[in-house]
Amino acid sequence: MDSIIEQQRQAHEDIERLEQAIVDMMLQDLSKHRYKLIREQKIDSLLDQIQTRSKLILDLGRDESGLRHVEMDSIAEHQFTEFYSRLGNIRSHNRRNPDVAVHPPEIEYVKYMRNPEEIEEQQKARMARENALAMGEDALEIPFEDNLPAEQTFVSEEDEHRLDTMFSGEERLGRYVDLNEQHELYLNVRDAQRLSYLDYLAQFGKFELYPRKLKTSLQYAAYLDSLRGYFDGFFARAMPLFDLPKTTAEAKDKFADAWAAGTVLGWEASDDDHKLLCTVCNKQFEKETTFNAHMNSRKHQKAAARSEDGNASSDKQDAQKQAGDKKAEKEREAAWSESLIRTHILVLADKIRDTRSNVERRQALTEEERKQEVDEEEPEFEEDNEDKDEQIYNPLNLPMGWDGKPIPYWLYKLHGLGVKFSCEVCGNAIYRGRKAYEKHFQESRHATNMRRLGIPNTRQFHGMVAIGEAQSLWERIQKEKKQVVASTDTFEEYEDSEGNVFNKKTYFDLKRQGLI
Known part of the structure; x- marks a missing residue:
């Protein structure tokens, strides 16, 4: 040890x-x-x-x-x-x-x-x-390393698999939020407004619009717990470096001050709450008509008479007080959940906005277009499987489309994929079509090879695929810059007190020596 x-x-x-x-x-x-x-x-x-x-x-x-x-x-x-x-x-x-x-x-x-x-x-x-x-084509050696270690980078197969199973299809690896389950819980809340999923995303954080009677139900409490649990899990999965405990602590301090002052949004204290409160029966009423009917009821009059005579048992008063305290605690918990969810919504405002845009866009797509979109989204590199049971007939050697089949020949000719372009900077890589050829100048592979040559990958070098041409142009650019600096010292003229004219360099040299 x-x-x-x-x-x-x-x-x-x-x-x-x-x-x-x-x-x-x-x-x-x-x-x-x-x-x-x-x-x-x-x-x-x-x-x-x-x-x-x-x-x-x-x-x-x-x-x-x-x-x-x-x-x-x-x-x-x-x-x-x-x-x-x-x-x-x-x-x-x-x-x-x-x-x-x-x-x-x-x-x-x-x-x-x-x-x-x-x-x-x-x-x-x-x-x-x-x-x-x-394929029997003339291909020179493309540079790559053969002695790569077994675990090359911080990205392992376990990380890839865990990432694929960590998010739902709607979340797209944390780009969007998926509140479909919470939307279903919201629709099951009694007296809740019937909203579509798109409208729900626009106003699910506006809890002040919900009546206070709705907020005391068990269904509403379960709905808030689901929202809180989802956002906590989403931060852990999609934003693991976000300091969630610090944000929660700050939100809790602000809520405590606002609750003590009675200024929590949607839970503001009002005089009507005390006017419609029956202290004898310990009941709160929302409408004045219901409150008046209760005050005139026989049950209330009997309770009031017992209270005046002092016959009300202390156990019943204690039970009423405990029920009131329990209700107040339930309201405070609901208000705190709403306040915390509002804080999460502010942090995730961009993702929620992008989610609404994505949902609105996907509603206009057909089922086939949605499937195609999922297949084409950020394709991952996979090695070809040599043991394929199904052989695809492709005598013209056409490129494969998104469905794994050769693209139509007219599309092949339209995009000029039959024309091949070679780039010596990229290790004599072959690019099919003008579009792929022009695009590769902005890709990381070409930029990295240019940096290895000591040449910046600027717009001036786009279109140059020969290493010698790129180096010659870079030398000429550097030489022109030096000539511009030298010409500034040569052609700028200065005149001394005696009327003699010198160029800039000669003038300052003589002046430093004290000759003029």
């Missing part, structure tokens, strides 16, 4: 490596929403590990058992003896376990330094080369 000092040192080292892993991931320029979300979840997990190790360091530093103090005294008194004793234990352990491979700790964190999108580009390049060779 490691010593206490070694445990502290190891914890400090782990914290530094975890912090560096977080920095490495944050510096990666990711464009896909899937990878960004996995990165946030990984960072959240690493932060939890940092907190765990920090707590261990604090516990060991307190030294409640006194073992750390004993170990420090032993090292101070017997330095060499303690050193050789521990060295002997290490050698003995290695002799007993010769087959145990010891990996350096930094190997575990190498995966956090690699960009998953760059690895994906390398895999695509490998597949493009293999497909080109299989």
